[in-house]
Amino acid sequence: xxxxxxxxxxxxxxxxxxxxxxxxxxxxxxxxxxxxxxxxxxxxxxxxxxxxxxxxxxxxxxxxxxxxxxxxxxxxxxxxxxxxxxxxxxxxxxxxxxxxxxxxxxxxxxxxxxxxxxxxxxxxxxxxxxxxxxxxxxxxxxxxxxxxxxxxxxxxxxxxxxxxxxxxxxxxxxxxxxxxxxxxxxxxxxxxxxxxxxxxxxxxxxxxxxxxxxxxxxxxxxxxxxxxxxxxxxxxxxxxxxxxxxxxxxxxxxxxxxxx
Amino acid sequence: xxxxxxxxxxxxxxxxxxxxxxxxxxxxxxxxxxxxxxxxxxxxxxxxxxxxxxxxxxxxxxxxxxxxxxxxxxxxxxxxxxxxxxxxxxxxxxxxxxxxxxxxxxxxxxxxxxxxxxxxxxxxxxxxxxxxxxxxxxxxxxxxxxxxxxxxxxxxxxxxxxxxxxxxxxxx
Ligand SMILES: Cc1cc2nc3c(=O)[nH]c(=O)nc-3n(C[C@H](O)[C@H](O)[C@H](O)COP(=O)(O)OP(=O)(O)OC[C@H]3O[C@@H](n4cnc5c(N)ncnc54)[C@H](O)[C@@H]3O)c2cc1C
Ligand code: FES
Ligand code: FES
Numbered sequence: 001x002x003x004x005x006x007x008x009x010x011x012x013x014x015x016x017x018x019x020x021x022x023x024x025x026x027x028x029x030x031x032x033x034x035x036x037x038x039x040x041x042x043x044x045x046x047x048x049x050x051x052x053x054x055x056x057x058x059x060x061x062x063x064x065x066x067x068x069x070x071x072x073x074x075x076x077x078x079x080x081x082x083x084x085x086x087x088x089x090x091x092x093x094x095x096x097x098x099x100x101x102x103x104x105x106x107x108x109x110x111x112x113x114x115x116x117x118x119x120x121x122x123x124x125x126x127x128x129x130x131x132x133x134x135x136x137x138x139x140x141x142x143x144x145x146x147x148x149x150x151x152x153x154x155x156x157x158x159x160x161x162x163x164x165x166x167x168x169x170x171x172x173x174x175x176x177x178x179x180x181x182x183x184x185x186x187x188x189x190x191x192x193x194x195x196x197x198x199x200x201x202x203x204x205x206x207x208x209x210x211x212x213x214x215x216x217x218x219x220x221x222x223x224x225x226x227x228x229x230x231x232x233x234x235x236x237x238x239x240x241x242x243x244x245x246x247x248x249x250x251x252x253x254x255x256x257x258x259x260x
Numbered sequence: 261x262x263x264x265x266x267x268x269x270x271x272x273x274x275x276x277x278x279x280x281x282x283x284x285x286x287x288x289x290x291x292x293x294x295x296x297x298x299x300x301x302x303x304x305x306x307x308x309x310x311x312x313x314x315x316x317x318x319x320x321x322x323x324x325x326x327x328x329x330x331x332x333x334x335x336x337x338x339x340x341x342x343x344x345x346x347x348x349x350x351x352x353x354x355x356x357x358x359x360x361x362x363x364x365x366x367x368x369x370x371x372x373x374x375x376x377x378x379x380x381x382x383x384x385x386x387x388x389x390x391x392x393x394x395x396x397x398x399x400x401x402x403x404x405x406x407x408x409x410x411x412x413x414x415x416x417x418x419x420x421x422x423x424x425x426x427x428x429x430x431x432x
Contacts, residue, residue: 005276005322027277027320034318035299037277047277051323092388094306094313094366175301175388 004046011155014053018153020134024048026153028070028100031091032107032115048153050102055155063189066158069102073118076101081165082184082252086121089167089182092175102154105129105142117179119146119204121167123196124184125159146203162186164259166252170199170236170244180236181244183207183224185252187260195220195249200228200241210249217253221246263324265290266334276322280314281305283321284331292332292361296390303389306362307331313369315388332361335368344368344406353402355393363389367403377407 008014018024025044027033028051036042055068058075065079074096076087090096090104105122107115122142129145131138133152140148142157169182181199188194193214195207210224224245232238261272263280265288274283281298284290284307296304298317305316308330336342341349344367354360363386370385382403383396391399 003275003277007322029318030320030323031300031315031318034277034279034320038279038298038317049320049323092303093369093385094303094315094388095300097312098314098318174390177301 003044005049006047007049007051008053010054014048014050014055015132015137015153015155017048018132021151021153026050026102026106028103029072029098030103031095031099032103050100055102056100060161063161064158065161066156067101068156069154070100072097073099073101073104080161082121082124082167082186083118083159083165085167086117086169086182086184089169089179090117095175101157105146105157106150106154108150115178115202116204117182117198120182120196120198121184122157122159123204123206124165124186124194125162126186126188126192126194127157127159129157130155143206160189163189164256166255166259168248168251168255170248176235178235181241181248183245183248183252185249185256187256193253193256195224195252197224197228197245197248199231199236200245201231207249210253214253214256217250217257218246220253221248221250224249261322261325263321263329264327265329266331267328272321274321277320279317280307280319280321280324280329281316284316284329290331290333294358294361296358296362301390302359302362303366303386304359304362306365306389308365308369311369311372313366330365332364335364342368343409344371344403347402347406348399351398351402351405353394353398359389359391359393363391363399367406370403371406375403375407377404379404382407 006017008017023046025047027047027049050070055070057068059066073087073090104116104118127142128139129142131152131154164187166185169179179199183197185195193211195210196204198204205228207224207227209226210220213220213223230238230241263270270288272283284293293316294304296302300315300318306313307316310327336345344364379400382400
């Protein structure tokens with residue numbers, strides 16, 4: 001059966017083609033979707049390609065940064081921590097040139113492995129998401145957007161530049177489909193410290209116990225273990241993640257203190 | 261649907277979401293582009309799209325319309341290899357050669373983009389490429405040498421065609 005391929009030339013046309021999202025598969029950079037199509041694990045009847053929808057931009061207005069859904073990861077590399085270093089840590093130059101912010105945030109966690117490194121940095125930044133779909137456009141916090149199950153078309157994501165930010169990840173000698181463990185931290189201008197981890201569990205998670213103990217980085221590191229159910233997969237065992245998560249949290253908090 | 265590959269136009273007969281890799285290999289017989297994993301993990305299918313490295317296995321062919329696609333066939337020939345191809349030969353940066361076209365293409369983008377000869381930086385540039393033969397050191401050296409092209413005098417490293425045979429064409 002022929003696939004109905006739509007290539008909207010504006011965000012408005014993309015929203016119209018998406019409608020309420022039923023029966024539509026979205027493809028942005030395709031670094032995840034093409035893998036599914038090549039192996040017939042996805043057999044969509046209607047595909048919305050976003051590369052011409054005019055959603056690739058990074059705008060700064062005062063301290064508010066707004067990033068369009070199809071902005072390639074490579075275009076974030078110059079942004080301050082935790083987002084810039086988090087994006088620069090993803091994949092390799094080809095994946096960062098092709099993979100997009102929207103595709104990263106909307107990647108559906110499979111049973112095999114966690115996905116979406118940017119979730120951690122943007123949760124730590126308290127980002128909001130503008131999306132369209134059933135009931136029209138709406139803006140909500142990233143955590144709410146993620147928990148609503150990926151049935152909407154992400155248009156853009158916004159956040160306030162933090163007073164301080166830090167990103168720490170397990171080193172990876174070779175490109176993998178996700179970072180086995182990373183911690184993002186941001187000190188908001190109102191003094192709130194937010195911490196989030198990716199790779200620990202199937203989606204990015206706020207480390208609220210660690211946040212509550214933020215004044216003592218080493219105690220906060222241990223507390224972080226209460227915030228996640230650690231993933232156990234081919235790239236890292238739950239045991240290893242459990243040993244390294246406290247260290248990454250401690251490093252991030254120490255860097256935030258140094259910058260503040 | 262028409263795409264430009266190595267300076268020549270091609271009318272695509274595959275559907276729009278076919279991978280660029282499939283179109284290059286199956287329709288156009290551009291077999292330097294290897295189907296290693298077809299899932300983004302090995303880098304053997306890397307091509308340049310408007311000068312930037314891209315995984316052709318993850319690129320729907322319709323998104324390449326209006327762009328210039330370059331493969332190693334468009335970089336040099338056996339008689340006149342590009343500087344990076346010469347550097348790979350000079351440094352013995354390949355054994356079976358399966359990964360080499362993708363690496364040469366990625367290295368070309370890295371060097372043209374002003375990449376440094378720092379080995380960590382070269383390693384990051386090629387971190388998406390798997391080579392099961394060389395152990396990578398020779399590849400890192402070849403790319404770093406190509407960056408330092410002033411130190412790497414191409415005229416003095418002419419390849420002896422009798423000992424180094426570069427085979428092209430023929431599906432591998
Ligand atoms: C070799 C390799 C290494 C990788 N390394 C990493 C890594 O280190 N860290 C990491 O996080 N990821 C990694 N990835 C995964 C992936 O490349 C990135 O997550 C990338 O950002 C996905 O973006 P995309 O635009 O290519 O996604 P696509 O494949 O286009 O889409 C992914 C999913 O998101 C949906 N989607 C896309 N855009 C939108 C939108 N605007 N609104 C709603 N839904 C949308 C699609 O329907 C699909 O379900 C890697 C992938 C490969 C192949
Ligand atoms: S074939 Fe494309 S990355 Fe392996
Ligand atoms: S030379 Fe054989 S895979 Fe690299």
